[in-house]
Amino acid sequence: MIQILLSLACTTPRATDSSVDSKPSGDSAVHESADSADSAVDTGPAPSDSADSGPACPDAYADLDGDGFGDPASPRPACDAPGVWLADHSDCDDTDAAVHPGAVETCDGRDNDCDPTTPEEGLATWSADDGSFSDVTSVLAAGTAEAPLAMALDDGTWSFCGGTWYVQVDAEQSTVALVGYEGAVLDGGGSGTVVTVRGGTVSVADLELRDGEGSYATSSGAGPGGGGLACGEGATVTIDATGISANHAEIGGGLLVEDCTLSATDLDLADNSATYGGGMYGFGGATTFTTSTVASNVAEISGGGLGLEGTYATVTLDLVDTAVTDNSATYGGGLVLYEAAVATCEGSATTDGGFRRNTATSDGGAVYLTGGDFDPTLAATSCDFGSFGDDNSPADVYTNAGAYRLADDVTLTCSNAGCR
Numbered sequence: 001m002i003q004i005l006l007s008l009a010c011t012t013p014r015a016t017d018s019s020v021d022s023k024p025s026g027d028s029a030v031h032e033s034a035d036s037a038d039s040a041v042d043t044g045p046a047p048s049d050s051a052d053s054g055p056a057c058p059d060a061y062a063d064l065d066g067d068g069f070g071d072p073a074s075p076r077p078a079c080d081a082p083g084v085w086l087a088d089h090s091d092c093d094d095t096d097a098a099v100h101p102g103a104v105e106t107c108d109g110r111d112n113d114c115d116p117t118t119p120e121e122g123l124a125t126w127s128a129d130d131g132s133f134s135d136v137t138s139v140l141a142a143g144t145a146e147a148p149l150a151m152a153l154d155d156g157t158w159s160f161c162g163g164t165w166y167v168q169v170d171a172e173q174s175t176v177a178l179v180g181y182e183g184a185v186l187d188g189g190g191s192g193t194v195v196t197v198r199g200g201t202v203s204v205a206d207l208e209l210r211d212g213e214g215s216y217a218t219s220s221g222a223g224p225g226g227g228g229l230a231c232g233e234g235a236t237v238t239i240d241a242t243g244i245s246a247n248h249a250e251i252g253g254g255l256l257v258e259d260c261t262l263s264a265t266d267l268d269l270a271d272n273s274a275t276y277g278g279g280m281y282g283f284g285g286a287t288t289f290t291t292s293t294v295a296s297n298v299a300e301i302s303g304g305g306l307g308l309e310g311t312y313a314t315v316t317l318d319l320v321d322t323a324v325t326d327n328s329a330t331y332g333g334g335l336v337l338y339e340a341a342v343a344t345c346e347g348s349a350t351t352d353g354g355f356r357r358n359t360a361t362s363d364g365g366a367v368y369l370t371g372g373d374f375d376p377t378l379a380a381t382s383c384d385f386g387s388f389g390d391d392n393s394p395a396d397v398y399t400n401a402g403a404y405r406l407a408d409d410v411t412l413t414c415s416n417a418g419c420r
């Protein structure tokens with residue numbers, strides 16, 4: 001690559017190198033493009049020095065990131081260009097020294113080598129907090145459906161591009177981001193939890209967590225659970241634009257939450273199955289789903305879509321503009337609340353937030369709540385419970401005081417004493 005420093009502009013008094021002044025005038029094509037591209041220079045004040053009568057000046061280009069490749073958006077005649085200006089103008093990002101022609105393409109959703117045709121699919125990258133990064137494609141690609149790669153994650157951002165990655169990853173007291181591009185899938189191979197978070201702060205974005213078999217045991221000994229993702233022991237987990245589907249566990253087919261703060265936005269929790277909590281089960285902690293869907297999950301016993309056990313610790317679930325649909329169980333097709341569990345359903349007249357088309361073979365098509373020593377709570381604000389075509393079956397909410405049929409956009413609170 002030619003990297004010619006054109007800082008020796010003929011307009012600058014200190015220019016003593018004759019290489020620019022003596023440039024052959026045959027470079028007229030470049031000169032013409034400069035005329036047409038940069039009229040500001042052409043119409044600016046006439047330099048008073050010898051540049052007026054000098055030979056044609058080729059364009060020069062800024063290199064603000066210092067990677068040796070110029071910014072094509074910054075042409076100016078070399079004669080007027082002080083500082084470090086280059087003849088090269090092939091840098092597609094002059095704010096990032098790691099991005100230039102010939103750079104290694106990495107999985108980051110960006111064009112690293114200034115060639116948009118270079119594929120990212122099938123690449124995986126790990127980047128540390130200090131900005132350094134490593135191509136970890138060969139490490140992560142070692143997993144197979146029969147033998148998924150079991151791996152503890154170091155701090156940093158793990159990026160997965162395209163394709164299916166057979167992994168069972170583990171974050172323990174770490175600060176980890178898992179990011180997908182181009183429809184990347186993390187597949188547990190049906191033999192373990194796909195993502196286990198044992199403390200720390202973990203984010204998951206733009207990924208699909210699939211085909212996990214819950215292997216996380218809670219501190220109370222319940223489980224194993226959390227086929228797609230298990231979070232426990234004071235962890236903070238953020239999920240965005242991610243699917244958790246086709247996972248299985250004894251408890252929490254897709255998600256298991258134990259003493260964890262989990263916030264999910266645009267989560268698609270679908271087609272998971274378990275004995276308790278087909279989509280998700282919570283044993284403590286605070287979970288929030290915003291503009292998400294919980295669909296077509298199945299529990300053999302209770303909580304087809306979602307379940308909370310409030311015997312051991314404070315456990316809450318807030319459903320904000322989240323649609324819980326087409327889930328099924330024996331008790332609580334959409335949601336089951338045991339003991340001191342607290343759930344909220346917040347919708348609006350213009351959203352489908354709430355419970356529709358969920359079914360229970362026994363009681364509580366949408367929600368089943370029951371407590372012996374404690375009083376579970378469901379607080380609904382403009383929450384849908386379905387109507388003629390998309391009602392839950394049998395009655396919408398089962399409580400110790402009886403079953404309730406509810407309509408759409410309902411605001412009330414249900415507990416052991418009933419819904420009011």
Ligand SMILES: [Ca+2]
Binds near residue numbers: 065
């Ligand atoms: Ca540059």
Ligand SMILES: [Ca+2]
Binds near residue numbers: 065067091
């Ligand atoms: Ca660059």
Ligand SMILES: [Ca+2]
Binds near residue numbers: 106108112
């Ligand atoms: Ca890239």
